[in-house]
Amino acid sequence: MTSPPNPLLATLRQQLDAYLDTLTAQGKSPRTRESYRERLLPFVDWCEQRTVQYPAQVTLALLESWQRYLRAYRKADGQPYRHNGQRERLIALRLWFRWLLQRHHILYNPAEQLVLPKEEKRLPAQILSERETTQVLDSLDDQSVLGLRNRVMLEILWSSGLRRMELRQLRRGDIDVERGAVVVNQGKGHK
Numbered sequence: 001m002t003s004p005p006n007p008l009l010a011t012l013r014q015q016l017d018a019y020l021d022t023l024t025a026q027g028k029s030p031r032t033r034e035s036y037r038e039r040l041l042p043f044v045d046w047c048e049q050r051t052v053q054y055p056a057q058v059t060l061a062l063l064e065s066w067q068r069y070l071r072a073y074r075k076a077d078g079q080p081y082r083h084n085g086q087r088e089r090l091i092a093l094r095l096w097f098r099w100l101l102q103r104h105h106i107l108y109n110p111a112e113q114l115v116l117p118k119e120e121k122r123l124p125a126q127i128l129s130e131r132e133t134t135q136v137l138d139s140l141d142d143q144s145v146l147g148l149r150n151r152v153m154l155e156i157l158w159s160s161g162l163r164r165m166e167l168r169q170l171r172r173g174d175i176d177v178e179r180g181a182v183v184v185n186q187g188k189g190h191k
Contacts, residue, residue, distance in 0.1 A: 009054070010054075010055075010105065011053050011054060012047055012052070012054065012055055013044050013048070015100060016037075016041065016044055019036075019040075019096050019099055019100075020033050020036060020037055036092055039088060039089045039092040039093075040089075040092055040093065040096055042089075043066060043089070043093060047062070050062075055097070055100050055105055055106045056107070058106075058110055058111075060113050060114065062110075063093070063111055063114050064114070066093075067086070067090060067114065070086045070089060071086060083117040083119070086117050087116050087119060090111075090114060090116050090117075091116065093111050094109075094111040094114065096111075097109045097110070097111035097112075133158065136154065137151060137154065140154075153167060156170075156182070160182060162182070162184065166184050169185065170184075
């Protein structure tokens with residue numbers, strides 16, 4: 001009989017795959033899984049370039065070096081990551097290492113000690129005025145089926161605060177005209 005593989009010998013890349021599989025098993029959406037993959041895989045690649053192969057080799061000093069790397073990194077368009085972009089990547093890393101600790105793949109979580117950048121509080125860059133909103137709605141041809149559909153969609157978005165995907169998934173039965181209510185099934189976070 002063979003003994004089960006030692007989780008302490010699994011590489012960062014193998015542990016990342018296992019973590020992403022766990023997210024799927026927990027019912028997270030494919031987009032959430034892909035988002036975590038996009039945020040964590042560059043860290044794994046970066047570690048491998050520094051001959052760091054295993055989670056137990058990751059220290060607070062290494063994570064702080066990764067944080068400095070993120071601060072200096074330039075995207076394809078030449079722009080740096082905003083504070084929130086850096087923060088999202090570090091939070092994903094912290095959650096992954098918390099998962100590793102909970103499953104006894106590491107003995108302590110160095111990511112818990114990482115100081116995260118402050119969250120940016122930004123307002124939308126541009127908000128349409130009431131006049132501009134009226135102009136957009138008036139520009140639609142609500143005599144055609146397509147124009148009427150577009151007007152209804154815009155009015156629902158503007159009046160309710162629904163997300164695009166929530167609007168896209170609305171069905172006729174989700175709208176209660178008498179009460180003036182809309183039921184959102186499976187909104188963000190499957191709520």
